[in-house]
Amino acid sequence: MLLIPCPFCGPRAEIEFRCGGEAHIVRPADPATLDDAQWADHLYFRRNPKGVHHERWWHVHGCRRWFHLTRDTVSDRILAVYPVGSRSPLASREDER
C-alpha cells in the first residue's frame, strides 16, 4: 500500500485515496468541433508507460482535494507531488503529449 504525500494533509495510506488516471488531459473547449476520431482519442486513449507517469489522485477519505503526482510505474516510487493546473517538476514534452 503506497504512502501518498497529500499536499494538504501530509503522508497518508493509499486506502484514503482514489486514483484518477493520467493527468493533464484537458477537456476540449468546444468538443463539437472535434471529429469522432479526435473525440474518441480524448475520451478513451491513455498512455500506459513503463516508468514515469503523471497521474491524478483524490484524497477522498481526507481533505477531498484533487492533486497530481508523478510516479514510477515500475518501482512505484512517488517522484513528485504538485497542484492541479501546474506542470510536474519532472515533466518532459513527450510525457505530457
Added chain:
Amino acid sequence: MSPARRLPQGGRIDRRRRLRFTFDGRSFEGHPGDTLASALLANDVLLVARSFKYHRPRGIFSAGQEEPSALVQLERPGGRRDPNLRATRQELFDGLIAYSQNRWPTLRVDVAALNDRLAPLFPAGFYYKTFMWPRWAWKALYEPSIRRMAGLGQAPTEPDPDRYEHRFAHCDLLVAGAGAAGLVAALVAVRAGLRVIVAEDDVAIGGWLLGEGSARVRLDGERPDLWLAQVRAELEAAPKCRLLCRTTVFGCYDHNFVALLERVADHLPEPPAGLPRQRLWKVRARQVLLATGTLERPIAFPGNDRPGVMLAGAAATYLHRFAVLAGQEVVLFGNHDGIYAIARDLRWAGARVTLVDSRQRPAPRLVDELRDLGCEVRTASVVVGTGGRLRLQQVHLTTRARAQETTGLPEVIPADLLLVSGGHNPDLALFAQARGRLVWEEARGIFLPGEAPWPVRVAGGANGCPTVAAAFADALRVAREIVIDLGRTPPSVPLPLVEEPGAAAIEPLWRVPMPKPRQRAKAFVDLQDDVTVKDLELAIREGYGAIEHLKRYTTTGMGTDQGKTGNVVALGLAAETQGTSVPELGYTTFRQPYLPVPFGAVVGPHRGRLFDPVRLPPSHAWAERQGAVFEPVGQWRRARYFPRTGETMEQAIAREARTVRQACGLMDASTLGKIDVRGPDAAEFLNRLYTNDWKRLAIGRCRYGLLLRDDGMVLDDGVGARLGDHHFHLTTTTGGAARVLAWFEEWLQTEWPHLRVYLTSVTEQWAAFALSGPQAREVLRPLVEGVDLSPQAFPHMSVREGRVAGVPARLFRISFTGELGFEINVPAGYGAYVWERLVEAGEPHGLVVYGTETMHLLRAEKGYIVIGQETDGTVSPIDLGMEWLIARGKGDFLGSRSLARPEMRRPDRKQLVGLLPRDPAMVLDEGAQIVEDPTASPPAPTLGHVTSSYASPNLGRTFALALVAGGRSRIGQQLYVTRLEGPPVAVEVTAPVFWDPEGKRLHA
C-alpha cells in the same frame, strides 16, 4: 519414564513439568519448551502425515516454519479447529489434541495410498490433461473426488469463539528476525533513540543461537544465552522499542507497509480473558531491516521423502534445543562442511553415524576428526535410495562415479535417520515481496539481495553472511547506515568476541544423478505438493521450461509452504536440465503472505455488527414497530413492505399499491442523496453537468435532471430545485449519492476550478417523506403553515418553504408514483416526529404507508426508470426515449458530443419498451433474455433483456419494462421471453408507460 528418544539432559525444556497431549488418539508426554514436533520425535513418532497427491507416508522434515510435510490439525475446546498447522511451530500445551490429515481410514492404513502405485497416471500437468471432458463430469465427478482425495485439513464447522485484533503502528525501524544480526541492529537503533519494532517468529529471541548455535558458538567465552539475556533486557527496557515474539512478518508491501501476525494465545488451549487469539499488526516503517536468516535446502534423491528423512540442521536443533536424538543409526548426506559438526554432535550424543559427502576432496582435517570419533565417512559418494515401509530402515549408497551406471547394485546400510543438507539459502522472501531484486551467486548456489526500490535492507545470514561474526559486523554496518539515513548519530555498540567454526565450504548439488532403471523411484523436490524430479523433467520436455510455466504446470512451490525448502532446488535443477543458468531462468514471484494467515486474523473485528455500518432512515423505529420487512439498499436498511397480519408479500404490495392510487400513501425517501449547490456560478456549473438548462429554471421551480458521463451514457438522475439565484438543491439516487458528489467535485476541482461554486452533501441533514395519491393535498393541508397548497399557487414541479407540523420544512411538489405528490423535507432530527404526524393526519383519508417494493411497482407502471435497473452504463437518454430532457441551445455539456455520434442513433440500439405477457398472470424474470424465435436452440441471438417486471393490482395484470434492440419500431410485435425453467413465453411489445400516459393525475 522418559520417552524413548529424549536425552537425559540438555535442551531448553522444563523437565520438572510434564505436558500430556494426544496425536491421533494416542497419549504422549512432553515438556514446556517443546513443539508438537519435538515431543512427537521424543516419543519416536515418525509417521505424522500423508502427502497431498500420492498419500505417501511422511514425517517431520524440518524444525521450523519452513516445514513442508508435518501439517496437523488441532482441536480445542469450544469448536476451535485449526487445520494445516506446522507441528514444528506449534508449541506444546497440556491437553493438546492433534490429528493427522489427508488419510482414510487411518494414518498407517491409508486407502488412497493406491495413488502412489498409480503414479504413472499422475504426471506433471495431470489436472490439466485429465479432467477436461465431458464438461458435466467436472462438477459432478472430478471435483468432488479430487477434493476428497487431495486434501489438507478440514475447515471448522462451528463459529470461531475467539477475538482477533487489528493494530496499527508506526516506527522508524522494523526489524524482522531476532537472531544474531537482527539483535545487533536493534541495539544500534535503540541506542540511537529510534522507535523500533522487532518481530520474531519464534517464542524467544536468538534464532540459530537458540539451537545448533548454542553448541557451536561462544560469545565472550560464554554460551550465547548470556548475551541473549542482556540484549533482551536492554530491548525490553527501552521505552521506544517494542519486542514482539511469536510474531511473523508475513507481508512486505509498498513503501514499507508491513503486516505482522502475532500469535497471542496459540500456545494456550484458549485465550485468557481479555486477550485476543491473534493480533494483526499493520505497520508503516520508515526503514525495514530483514534479518531473516537462512533456510536449509535438501538434495533430491529417490525416496527422499520417507519418514526418518530430515534436514541436517533440523536434527541439530532437535538435539540441542529439545534434547531429542531423532535416530540411533544415522546417515548424514550433504555437500558442505557444516554437516561434519552435526555428525560429531550426534556421535557424542550416542548415535552411530555414517557421513556421505558428495564432494571429491573435503578438508582432510574434518574427515580425520570424524573417523577418530568412530564415524564412517564416505567422500565422493551419494545416497541413491531409501528403504522401509512406514519409516526409514535402510539407506542405499554408491559412489558418485557409479551413480549413473545402469548396472551394479548400491550398497545398503541399515539406518533409522537420514539427514540431508544441500546448503543454506538466504531467506529473501520478504525482500522479494518488497520488490527487491535477487542476485545469483554461483559459487554457493544462492540468491543474495540486490537493489530495493525503497528503504528495505538485509543483514546477516539473509545477506549471505556465513558466520555469526560476519553477521554481527554486517548488522552493525547496515544499522549505522539506517541511523544516518534517519538523521541520527550512530551510537557505539561493542560486539562480543565470537568463537565459532569458520565458513563452510560447499559444492552445490541439486540432485543425485540417476540411471534409467532406477528412475521409477520418486525423488522429491517439493514435498508438500508431491513434485518430483521426473515431473520437472517431463514439464521441460513438454515445453514448460520457463520458470513461471514450470511452477504452474508442476505446481512446484505452490503449497502452503511456498516451496521454502524446495524452490531453489527446483530452480537449480531446471537450469541444469535445460543447460542454462539460474540467472537466465529467473525466479518466480514471492507473494504475501509469507506464512498462511488465518481468516480470523485477516477479518479481525470486522464481523457481525461491525462488518459494515448500517444507515437507518428517520422512520425506522416506527417501521419496526409496525412489523415492516426490511431490505438492505447499499448501507441503508429500508422498509420493503408493511404486511398486515396474515398477509403474504404479494398481498401486502397489492394492497399498498392499490391504496396509493385510490387514496394516498406515504414513504420514507430520506435515503435519496441530496447536494446543496451554491455560488454565483451554480447555474453555469449545473448546465455543464446535466442535460437540462438550469439557467432558465425560475426560483421556486423544480426540474427532473439527467446526468451523463462524457461518453453519453446515463450516470444518474434526480430532481433539482432552484431555491435562489445562486442556490440549488439537487437530489440523487440512493445508491448514487456518493458517486454523484464525487463527480461534481472532480469536475469543479480539476476542470473548472475558476467557477465559484460550493458543494455540500446534505443527505443526512434532511428527512424526506414522499406523500402521494389523490388525497395527498387533503392529508397535508391541516399540518402546513405558510404555503398555499392549491394547484394554481403550488403547481407540479415546484418548491415552497414553510412549516409542517410546526417544523421548518421544504415542500417539493414532485412525484415518483405518477399521482399528485408532495415530498416533505424537514431537518432530520425532527424526521421521526413529523413522520408520525403525517401518519396520524392520513388516517381519516385512508393513507397507507408503503415500502420500496410498492415504490418500484408504481414507478414502473408510470414508466419511470431506475438507475442501475433500466440503465447499466451502456444506455443513453436516446435509448431511454428521454431526448426531451436534452436542452437545446444551451451549448456544450457532459455527454453532448458523444450523443452527436451517428452510432447513437442506430435504429437497432437497445431501446426502452414495455412488455405485456400474453398470459396476464405470468410474471417475467428480471434479467431474462428476449428472443424472436422461441424454438431456436441456444446459443440463440438475443434482442435484449427484461429490466423490471411486476404483477400490477392497478392494471389487473402483469407487465414489464425491457431494453430491446430496435424496440420502439417493434411496438405491437410479439416477441418471446426466456425462463429458467420451461419454454419461452410470448409477450407483446408496448410503449413503456402503462398508467395515466397523459399525466392528468400528476397535475391534479
